[in-house]
Amino acid sequence: MRHFAAPANDSVFGFCSILRTFHISTKLWRRSCTTHSICHATKSKEELLVVVGGGAAGVYGAIHAKTVAPHLSVVVIEKGKPLSKVKISGGGRCNVTNGHCVDNMILAENYPRGHKELRGSFFNIHGPADTMSWFASHGVELKVEDDGRVFPVSNSSSSIIDCLMSEVKQRGVSLQTRKAVAAISILSGGKFLLEIQQHTSVHVERVEADYLLIASGSSRQGYTLASQLGHSIVDPVPSLFTFKIEDLCLRELSGVTFPKVKVRLKLDSVQKNIPKLTQVGPMLVTHWGLSGPVILRLSAWGARLLFSSSYKGKLFVDFIPDLHVETLKSILSHHKLQYAKQKVLNSCPPEFGLTKRFWSYVLERQGLSGDVLWASMSNSSLMSIGSLLKDCIFEVTGKGQFKDEFVTAGGVPLSEISLNTMESKVCPRLFFAGEILNVDGVTGGFNFQNAWSGGFIAGTTIGGLALESCIGLK
Ligand SMILES: Cc1cc2nc3c(=O)[nH]c(=O)nc-3n(C[C@H](O)[C@H](O)[C@H](O)COP(=O)(O)OP(=O)(O)OC[C@H]3O[C@@H](n4cnc5c(N)ncnc54)[C@H](O)[C@@H]3O)c2cc1C
Structure with missing residues (x-):
């Protein structure tokens, strides 16, 4: 059973929200366990993945964790609006990925930070073709423009957002907005203790998580969280400007x-x-x-x-x-x-x-x-x-400023991550994906591809671990 520790000065509203969250996830657990009773029979312990950040990497990661392990409770904590960069991306059209790089070695050349490391497993596991077929199989028609940029046929980023949000809902991912993860520590048993602040109150929620995916983009708070967990940060500087x-x-x-x-x-x-x-x-x-x-x-x-x-x-x-x-x-x-x-x-x-x-x-x-x-x-x-x-x-x-796209170079060094799982080499069960990593691409859909690939790898790895844990392999 997951443990929520309410602070001593908890407000009534805050405490109710904890109970509500708990109730929702218990309901989800029951529902998923009817379909996956083998898990329930083997191990009644409910595991929780908390994703920090509801951007492209976090949402894609959450969906894929839940796809692999439907019994796993997945909560995305987003301090603002989910997928807000997807909305404004590519001048409102969202340049989802790039369709001209069939060879992953050539694809990696488009990442000033990451070109050496991304030549390996990263895009082999989930590259642009996989991203395109995932969106296509989830109802988003895509087109490849002459220069390789891939957009929804609708020319509107809403198609991508609607698709992802519908998957979030259908898979039972809990997306909690206007809440920020303010601090993370590691408990003696290896679980993560998160302090979550609500936008409109001083109330702090404390949540214990079995798995943590930090996908907080280029936010300073995200870098601080990574540092709290023992990671170093390559100084962030802007990229893609005129x-x-x-x-x-x-x-x-x-x-x-x-x-x-x-x-x-x-x-x-x-x-x-x-x-x-x-x-x-x-x-x-x-x-x-x-x-x-x-x-x-x-x-x-x-x-x-x-x-x-x-x-x-x-x-x-x-x-x-x-x-x-x-x-x-x-x-x-x-x-x-x-x-x-x-x-x-x-x-x-x-x-x-x-x-x-x-x-x-x-x-x-x-x-x-x-x-x-x-x-x-x-x-x-x-x-x-x-x-x-x-x-x-x-x-x-x-x-x-180039208004259509900009990114941050810097973040968690790739040397501290296993790129075939996105798991931290410093802290077990901690994962990273997206722009928080020291990866950035040139313009043309490469930055979102980093988010989709990292989110997919982290999500499916976590899902796999949760399945193993559920059937008692670990
Ligand atoms: C104007 C603009 C246009 C762009 N257009 C394109 C494009 O067309 N194609 C392309 O490939 N790339 C584009 N990019 C780059 C692309 O948007 C990013 O590379 C991509 O969004 C990174 O995804 P992410 O999930 O890692 O981070 P983000 O999308 O930044 O998501 C991170 C999320 O985490 C949340 N967060 C941060 N800290 C916390 C916390 N402590 N607690 C809770 N939540 C937190 C943030 O609010 C944010 O929503 C564009 C960027 C900009 C700024």
Whole structure:
């Protein structure tokens, strides 16, 4: 029988809520034991899993624990609203996962923190294809967009939330919101003693749990709980952000996109060559500076270095990465001959594929008048255009916000976790999943995939242990 210790100064409401919780779980236990009477007959002890955090990892983990071990009492404690990040994710569409990485080795390359460790069992146990088939088999139609991002066909994150909430209800997971797990200690028998605070009262509930899954995302409180249980924390820093660039002329290009540029980040504090600080992909000019997939990827790989450089550095952009500098020069020379009588501003070499707005920026930045004829362009002017297009330098002066997605790098180190079970190596029966771990992905659905995979592995492992315990194997 599970033990709830009410504090001495417990309010009537608080105590009633304990009794109610207890009553609900007893009812669930009875109900599940009618279908699983073998468990009840073998061992009448009811076990409890408490999940800290009702985000993607916690809810998915709870559902899977209950799927494997329906007799196990599963309670999710969520301090705010459940699945709140899922709701706002991907601009309200929820980029559930990524459908372009069939090979798990390539998939792992999308995690600046975790790329080495996640090459192993993690995605083999539950990868993007498993996530997609789970949602599909639970009634959510998904689509893979050209860039690999997977969304619900409805284009609404509500489809994902409704699916998960319906499973929570159907499986009998108890989801308790507006309550925060404030402290955790380990009792002499190895159980966890949790102190749970209600949002609207000073009342503290004390609950003993047999299994604990901490899936508290990037919350400070979650890191404190992990520390209380003996884990270390890699300092959290933001990842996935845009670059602020102080350049008034660039600001006028706001909205201009480049389908393929090559960017290289140079930070004063970093002398050695770091290959991941060079990225290729689409870029977008914003009102504040630069954004788009290539910048977000760079921000993720450089998250820690940028943090220690106070988000200041130099960005070298090659606007035409598919053309060698010599080819580019010869295109400019030919263009000069062929369009000698045309004004430079009105005639940009089509091979460059540049917009007129950007071409005008290039000329202005190099101090060249667009009103002169190509015939009067000197060789040094052609060279200066060529060098700007191949190696344009921008001063990064800070970080901006990418509203569609952001994550935290840092958290519980993966070296302290067994990735094939998600169990702590420090504390038995303690599990972690999701963003609380020192794992973060680039944009494109990889962060949710970390939450689904970790939640699945932790949930099914806990379910398996509860089954073993139920039939008296442990
Ligand atoms: C605006 C935005 C958009 C995003 N879009 C995408 C996207 O489209 N695709 C993608 O892959 N990723 C996206 N991400 C990242 C993704 O949302 C996260 O990686 C993912 O939500 C992590 O899941 P989690 O369950 O680990 O943590 P969370 O979703 O953060 O859930 C943790 C939960 O724990 C609760 N909690 C914390 N401490 C306690 C406590 N002590 N007691 C009780 N409850 C507690 C919190 O309230 C929270 O609800 C986005 C992130 C943001 C901010």
